[in-house]
Amino acid sequence: QSALTQPASVSGSPGQSITISCTGTSSDVGGYGYVSWYQQHPGKAPKLMIFDVSKRPSGVSNRFSGSKSGTTASLTISGLQAEDEADYYCCSYGGSGTYVEFGGGTKLTV
């Protein structure tokens, strides 16, 4: 069982917005600023989409955004496109000397 809880699946129609939640505790998501989100297409390595809760790496569409409230982090994808269909994982990290935790993953169907 994963330390971080994500819904197993979410779905949306093209053009719509969806939000994926990631619930942890005050010892991980609630206490750390290093929350990140990864997109994984079948047979591919994960790709970083959001880091430090809400920052986007260069090259990632601004349709992807992240936020956090208390012990729950969220990934929002606006203007859904067919190519967004993938698995999404949240991750919590406290910095040097601390553990890394992944959520169980959410399958997005567009």
Added chain:
Amino acid sequence: QVQLQESGPGLVKPSETLSLTCTVSGGSIRSYYWSWIRQPPGKGLEWIGYVYYSGSTIYNPSLQSRVTISVHTSKTQFSLRLSSVTAADTAVYYCAGHFDAFDVWGQGTMVTVSS
């Protein structure tokens, strides 16, 4: 642009030790923390542990008794050893580099534990 490439046997016998190497190219071994992450077939990501170029390590408590991650700065490589493997260790194994997030990944290598 840092690139990572995993290498090692694709088949390991039960009770033996799984050994993988990740080769870092296009950047310095000193530029990141280096992690191993695995993904059993059809399941989610599991962080195994990380090493810094100094050799300091942090391991997932659930695997700590069986894991060793080491760095080889002269070869710009880092490695994973997982002892006493069982079928539950069958997975795609990824190496990845990070500071506050994993922004560089290897392509992954499938390791099957079977006699």
